[in-house]
Amino acid sequence: xxxxxxxxxxxxxxxxxxxxxxxxxxxxxxxxxxxxxxxxxxxxxxxxxxxxxxxxxxxxxxxxxxxxxxxxxxxxxxxxxxxxxxxxxxxxxxxxxxxxxxxxxxxxxxxxxxxxxxxxxxxxxxxxxxxxxxxxxxxxxxxxxxxxxxxxxxxxxxxxxxx
Amino acid sequence: xxxxxxxxxxxxxxxxxxxxxxxxxxxxxxxxxxxxxxxxxxxxxxxxxxxxxxxxxxxxxxxxxxxxxxxxxxxxxxxxxxxxxxxxxxxxxxxxxxxxxxxxxxxxxxxxxxxxxxxxxxxxxxxxxxxxxxxxxxxxxxxxxxxxxxxxxxxxxxxxxxxxxxxxxxxxxxxx
Amino acid sequence: xxxxxxxxxxxxxxxxxxxxxxxxxxxxxxxxxxxxxxxxxxxxxxxxxxxxxxxxxxxxxxxxxxxxxxxxxxxxxxxxxxxxxxxxxxxxxxxxxxxxxxxxxxxxxxxxxxxxxxxxxxxxxxxxxxxxxxxxxxxxxxxxxxxxxxxxxxxxxxxxxxxxxxxxxxxxxxxxxxxxxxxxxxxxxxxxxxxxxxxxxxxxxxxxxxxxxxxxxxxxxxxxxxxxxxxxxxxxxxxxxxxxxxxxxxxxxxxxxxxxxxxxxxxxxxxxxxxxxxxxxxxxxxxxxxxxxxxxxxxxxxxxxxxxxxxxxxxxxxxxxxxxxxxxxxxxxxxxxxxxxxxxxxxxxxxxxxxxxxxxxxxxxxxxxxx
Numbered sequence: 001x002x003x004x005x006x007x008x009x010x011x012x013x014x015x016x017x018x019x020x021x022x023x024x025x026x027x028x029x030x031x032x033x034x035x036x037x038x039x040x041x042x043x044x045x046x047x048x049x050x051x052x053x054x055x056x057x058x059x060x061x062x063x064x065x066x067x068x069x070x071x072x073x074x075x076x077x078x079x080x081x082x083x084x085x086x087x088x089x090x091x092x093x094x095x096x097x098x099x100x101x102x103x104x105x106x107x108x109x110x111x112x113x114x115x116x117x118x119x120x121x122x123x124x125x126x127x128x129x130x131x132x133x134x135x136x137x138x139x140x141x142x143x144x145x146x147x148x149x150x151x152x153x154x155x156x157x158x159x160x161x162x163x
Numbered sequence: 164x165x166x167x168x169x170x171x172x173x174x175x176x177x178x179x180x181x182x183x184x185x186x187x188x189x190x191x192x193x194x195x196x197x198x199x200x201x202x203x204x205x206x207x208x209x210x211x212x213x214x215x216x217x218x219x220x221x222x223x224x225x226x227x228x229x230x231x232x233x234x235x236x237x238x239x240x241x242x243x244x245x246x247x248x249x250x251x252x253x254x255x256x257x258x259x260x261x262x263x264x265x266x267x268x269x270x271x272x273x274x275x276x277x278x279x280x281x282x283x284x285x286x287x288x289x290x291x292x293x294x295x296x297x298x299x300x301x302x303x304x305x306x307x308x309x310x311x312x313x314x315x316x317x318x319x320x321x322x323x324x325x326x327x328x329x330x331x332x333x334x335x336x337x338x339x
Numbered sequence: 340x341x342x343x344x345x346x347x348x349x350x351x352x353x354x355x356x357x358x359x360x361x362x363x364x365x366x367x368x369x370x371x372x373x374x375x376x377x378x379x380x381x382x383x384x385x386x387x388x389x390x391x392x393x394x395x396x397x398x399x400x401x402x403x404x405x406x407x408x409x410x411x412x413x414x415x416x417x418x419x420x421x422x423x424x425x426x427x428x429x430x431x432x433x434x435x436x437x438x439x440x441x442x443x444x445x446x447x448x449x450x451x452x453x454x455x456x457x458x459x460x461x462x463x464x465x466x467x468x469x470x471x472x473x474x475x476x477x478x479x480x481x482x483x484x485x486x487x488x489x490x491x492x493x494x495x496x497x498x499x500x501x502x503x504x505x506x507x508x509x510x511x512x513x514x515x516x517x518x519x520x521x522x523x524x525x526x527x528x529x530x531x532x533x534x535x536x537x538x539x540x541x542x543x544x545x546x547x548x549x550x551x552x553x554x555x556x557x558x559x560x561x562x563x564x565x566x567x568x569x570x571x572x573x574x575x576x577x578x579x580x581x582x583x584x585x586x587x588x589x590x591x592x593x594x595x596x597x598x599x600x601x602x603x604x605x606x607x608x609x610x611x612x613x614x615x616x617x618x619x620x621x622x623x624x625x626x627x628x629x630x631x632x633x634x635x636x637x638x639x640x641x642x643x644x645x646x647x648x649x650x651x652x653x654x655x656x657x658x659x660x661x662x663x664x665x666x667x668x669x670x671x672x673x674x675x676x677x678x679x680x681x682x683x684x685x686x687x688x689x690x691x692x693x694x695x696x697x698x699x700x701x702x703x704x705x706x707x708x709x710x
Contacts, residue, residue, distance in 0.1 A: 034356045038383055038706055039408035041360065042452070043489060046478075049471035063356045079332050080313045081361055081382045084353055110401065112339045114393045115386045116321045116328045117312060120339045136489050189641040191424060218551050222644060222655050224670035251657065251670075253644045257551060257567060264644065285554030288680050296388070311381035311709055322388055 019157050026069070026095065027153040030146070033068035033088065034061030038075025040102040040136040047139040057146055065091040070149070072142070073128075076104035076111060077119040089126045097153070099145050100128045103135040110135065164261045167193040170215065178205060192264050194251075199267040202252070203277040203303070209254060209263075210282055217254040217263070220283035224251045225293030229324040231271055243325045248274045248297050269299065278304040296322035346374055349691070353382045357460045357695045360705030362679075364698075368691065376686045376694070378679060383709040391669035396422055396636040397496055399669065404490040406671065407707040409452050412445035412481070413649040415494035420575055421645035421656040422496045425638040433626035434498050435577045440511070440619050441481070441493065442576075443612040447518070448477040449650035450605045453702040457602060458529050460699040461538050466529045473521055476514055483507060497632040503623075511620050515613055522610055530606060539602060540593030543685040543697035547596070553681040557652025557674050558608065559701060562588040562601035569648035576647075581618050583611045598700035605702075608650075637664050651675050651702060671710055675703040 016024075036044060048054040048061060062068045065088045077085060089096070100122050103109030108120035122128060129152060132145035165173075167185070174182045174195065181201035187193045197205050209217040231246025252265040269276050278301040279286045290301045291310040298320040301307055309316060318329040328337055352363040361382035367375040387406060391399045403418045404411040416438055423430060430438075455470035478488045483504045485493045493500050529535055545555070550563045560567055568585045570578040586607035588600030640662040646655040652674030661667040678701050685697045 033354075035354050036360060038360070038385075039405055039489060042408055045452075045456075046471060046475070050468040051472060051475040061356075065354075076383060076385050078382060078384055079335060079337070080384065081353065082335055083333065084382075088354055108339060110405070111385050111390070114390050116326070116337070116389060117384045117386050119335060124335055138488060190427070190639050191641065191643045194642065219554055221554070221646065221653065222657055222670065222672040224657050224668070226659060226668050226670075251642070253655070253657065253672075257565075260572065264642070283554065284549075284552045285677050285680060288676065309381075311384040313381070321386070322392075 022158065023154050023156055027150040029058040029069075030097070030149070030153075031062040031067065031069045032059055033065055033071045033092070034063045035071060035088070036074050037077065037081070038102075038104065040074035040105070043136045043139055044072055044074045044101065044142065047142050052139040052143065054143075054146075057143070057150070059146065065089075066093065068092055069095070070097040070099060072099045072101050073105040073122045074101045076109065077122045077125075078117050079119055080117070082119045082122075082125050085122065086125045095153075095156075097130075097149055098122075098126055098128045099130045099132060099142075099149060101132045101142060101145070102137055103133060106131050106133060164259055165214070166261070167195065167263050170261075170263050171195050173212075173215070174205060174208075177208060181205060186266075192262065194264045194266050197265050197267050199250075199269045199276040200302075201277070202250075202265070202267050203279055203282065205265070206252075206279045206282045214259075215261075216256045216259050219255045219257050220252065220279070220285055220289075221255045221262075222251070222253040223279075223286055223289035223293065224253075225249070225297040225299050225322070226251060227297055227323045228268070233325075240327055241325055243271065243323075246271050248299055250276055250293060250299060252279070274299045275302055276300070277302050280304055296320055298323070344369075351694070357698065359456065359698070359703055362698075362703065362705055362708070364682075364694070366691065366694065371690050373686045373689055373691065373694065376683045378682055380676075380679070380705075380708050383705045385706070385710065387671065387710040388669055391666050393665065395664045396638070396666060399666065400495065401490070401492045404492055405706060406673065406710055407649060407651065407654070407675070407704050408489060409704050410445050410449040410650045411490050412441045412493060413449075413647065414654065415491065416442050416576075417645065417647040417649065417654045418656055419494045419496050420647060421643055421658050422636065422638065424645050425641065425643040425658060425660060426496075426633070426636070428497050428631060428633065430497060430631055431626045431628070432624045434628050434631070436619055436623045437499060437503055437628065438494055439576055439578070439581075440616060440623075441484070443615050443619075444477050444480060444511070446612050446650045447609050448474050450609050451477075453650070454525070454529070454602065454605055457699040457702070458535070460695050461535055463529060463532070463535060466525065469521070469528065470525070473518060476517070480507065480510060480514065483510070495629075495632055496636055498630070499628040502628045508620055508623070511616065515616055515620070518609075519613060522606065525606060530603060536592050536599060538696050539598040539700070542593075542598045542689065542693050543700060544594050545596045545601075545681065545685060549681065549684055550596075553684070554677045555652070555681055557648070557650070557678065558601055558604045559652065559678050559681075561585065562604045562700075563596035564588050564590075564600075569646060569653060573646065575645070578615075581615050583614050586611065598696050601700040601702075635664070637662070646672070649674060651704065651707070652678060671707075673707040673710060675701075675705075675707040676710075679703050679708055 111118040183196040247268040349366040352358040353361040363379040365377040403414040451470040455467040458466035655672030657670040659668040
């Protein structure tokens with residue numbers, strides 16, 4: 001459902017629903033907060049570097065939360081860090097999206113049992129849109145997670161926010 | 164280059180009772196036991212002595228020996244009473260290329276060890292870590308605060324063998 | 340009336356693009372000049388030592404991966420050497436050779452990230468892309484061997500998890516031949532770049548006696564001009580059979596021990612690693628890589644402190660065994676943890692912008708600082 005399939009035969013006018021236009025713009029330029037936590041951050045860096053090229057999907061790291069659209073929680077969230085992450089999330093403007101990357105951010109990962117200082121899942125402090133499993137997830141898995149997020153944004157509506 | 168026994172003889176001659184004994188039973192390197200309140204004097208001697216020159220502290224580790232008696236507290240949880248907490252020092256001389264291991268033990272209820280921060284600067288963070296994890300008090304340390312755990316962590320010293328994790332920290336659930 | 344002045348406290352991190360993770364620095368400034376730097380660490384404290392006490396000896400290995408995640412192979416290496424020393428296991432020749440090859444490949448991969456992100460910190464984006472391209476080639480070699488890109492769990496006590504792939508030797512030789520010219524390329528791209536030199540030469544000078552007193556090791560210590568490398572000075576594994584140099588900082592464009600020297604030592608170390616690889620890759624003896632793996636890992640009562648030279652410096656494992664199947668205590672002497680401590684000394688009197696350059700040249704991995 002691209003935007004260009006509903007245009008007048010002559011002239012350069014495209015007709016689209018406001019929802020579609022907004023969603024199209026949002027999903028094709030997701031700026032992620034340049035923010036690495038742990039091991040997964042290295043895979044995130046590898047994803048945005050030359051071999052996997054995150055840029056193809058319109059994702060570029062933006063270093064301030066005030067201009068970012070998405071955070072990739074890339075790694076273990078500790079108790080000391082959790083409140084900072086919450087604050088970063090609160091500083092971001094709407095609409096904002098969270099990708100939880102890796103087992104640690106999903107549920108505590110290998111640290112679930114004896115990790116006295118590990119938060120067992122970032123969803124205990126902020127809402128998560130897409131969970132990417134793996135320890136660490138391959139760059140392909142992160143790309144898949146991004147595509148899932150794009151799919152989610154595509155079906156959003158201005159009137160009612162998706163749950 | 165000297166081996167641990169020679170160094171032990173040397174230290175025994177210099178300090179007498181402050182150097183307690185030598186444990187040769189370990190499968191790798193022997194360990195010299197030192198009085199926890201004299202470790203700074205012994206350390207200073209080890210560093211400046213011409214024939215020893217231990218200029219580098221490789222590692223400083225706190226250890227919970229867990230050699231006390233296990234008792235149940237009011238809530239029915241196991242706690243350890245009595246026994247010791249220890250600190251191991253691994254020293255190395257970059258010029259003379261020899262190593263020794265030192266060990267000090269302090270009472271669990273009142274674990275006080277002299278700081279070696281002014282002898283080897285790198286002991287600073289190691290000692291803060293030992294304090295953070297085991298609650299060992301390093302006397303004369305300039306800045307003995309928690310280092311890895313949050314500054315407002317109140318649930319005790321996590322690497323002690325009888326540590327119990329709290330249910331909540333600042334509104335976040337800690338256990339799985 | 341005298342002008343009233345006061346110092347300003349600036350907070351940097353934990354979310355900052357140039358802190359290489361979640362380090363927080365408290366900078367006390369007098370105008371643009373730094374009076375004091377207080378690092379706050381622990382934002383990635385993942386309780387490694389508690390886990391090690393709760394696990395069996397071989398179950399600890401995956402957790403060692405996750406400490407220095409840029410040099411996982413080497414963290415495995417250090418740990419298994421320590422346990423083997425405690426148990427007195429002799430490892431087969433083939434295992435020794437493969438471990439050494441993996442270790443040196445890992446050193447190159449780790450330095451590639453360190454140099455790439457250092458360029459990124461200073462403001463050069465292109466070297467990052469070039470170096471990550473080369474790093475992917477090493478990662479694919481690892482992936483071929485053990486199936487993982489980043490965290491391998493490859494070295495086991497007494498052996499390895501998998502034997503090498505039949506194509507491994509050929510592809511590694513191809514990589515060596517490919518990689519040699521790219522170091523020259525890197526030199527022209529970044530090392531002798533005028534802007535880069537301006538930002539890093541004569542910045543953050545680390546004198547030798549300070550370095551030793553602070554326990555600094557690895558490329559940081561060698562950048563200050565001391566030829567100290569555990570592969571030579573306290574040889575482990577089979578490093579004493581190979582011929583390689585230990586590059587040291589010479590102050591080619593500035594003073595000995597400045598940021599550029601530390602950077603340059605890393606570049607030259609990659610060349611030396613290639614030298615070791617060239618000598619080792621053709622001489623891997625035949626054998627079974629799992630023949631010496633003990634059925635039950637139950638070391639005798641005692642302690643061991645064993646250290647290896649990781650890409651970041653001296654990684655020490657202090658293990659206390661009480662004779663059971665779990666370690667009684669594992670303490671890690673992490674090189675980044677110790678190297679970071681000297682940051683306050685290095686930054687004194689420099690400008691705010693130099694903090695980034697100095698921090699990048701220390702090359703910390705927060706997973707290892709906080710464990």
